Amino acid sequence: MPKIVDIDETPNPNARKFLLREPLTWGMAHSYENAEQAQGDALASALFAIPHVSNVFYIDSWLTVTQDGQADWEQLLREIAIPLRAAPAASAQSAAAVFAARASVADLSAEDRQRIDDIERVLDQEIRPYLQGDGGDLHVLGLSGNQLIVHYQGACGTCPSAISGTLQGIENRLRTLEPDIEVVAA
Template identity: 70%
Template structure:
């Protein structure tokens, strides 16, 4: 039963980040944009049952909930806290399980797989920690030629700055190692 350590606002006014004492998962991100996607996840399904919840994202010791803008945050936080506190803490998972669930993209050539690894390493070092600190993340969903497709998760998914400024900053950073790359948010 995860105990809530901290509740904090994010740059997205419609998202709040909960930092927990115990992990909900070990390195495996759970990102849901609607109740249908969350149907097999008890915690996320329960959170979507709360009126105005529009997105659920969690990994390790934190969870971000996004609302549709129609709820008062203090009231909504109290409602979210109930199922969050009732959720089981993550069982210890082997490193192999976490690695198997990583974001490998199938059907890439050896050269493109190396490019993707270099891009993900750069994102891990310079982008993801900031996004995670704000209650979000990004997932690389495709690499085709000079087009890199990313998907924002958690608070970043509906944040206006993610779609404009952050996306351009990510593209400029990746161009330091891939000068011709174009980054698309999907």
């Protein structure tokens, strides 16, 4: 059972990041924007059963919960802690399962696959650590011509600065690789 080490505020006032002693997953992100998406995930379903929870995102040893802005954080944090403490820690997952989850951009030419690999390397080294530090993340959904389609997860998904400033910053950084790239959030 994961023990809560700390609870951090995020730049999104409606999201909190829980740091855990034991991992919930080994490299596989779980991101849900509603209870229907969370079906089959016991932890996320239990969290969505709590009034005002509007988003659940977790990976490795941290979890971010976003609320609808109507709840008192002190009370909500106590309610969230119950299913979180009851959740099992991650069991060993096969490398194949982790690889399959990461290999989500399919049907690309060799040239576009290399472009995605270069983009992912920059995101992994320079962008994701900051997003994850704030309780969120970024998932590449696809590449169409010069348009990179991304999806914000966790606290970043509903944070106003993610859609404006952060998206522009990511695009500016990626333009050092590809001057004509446009980054679009879906």
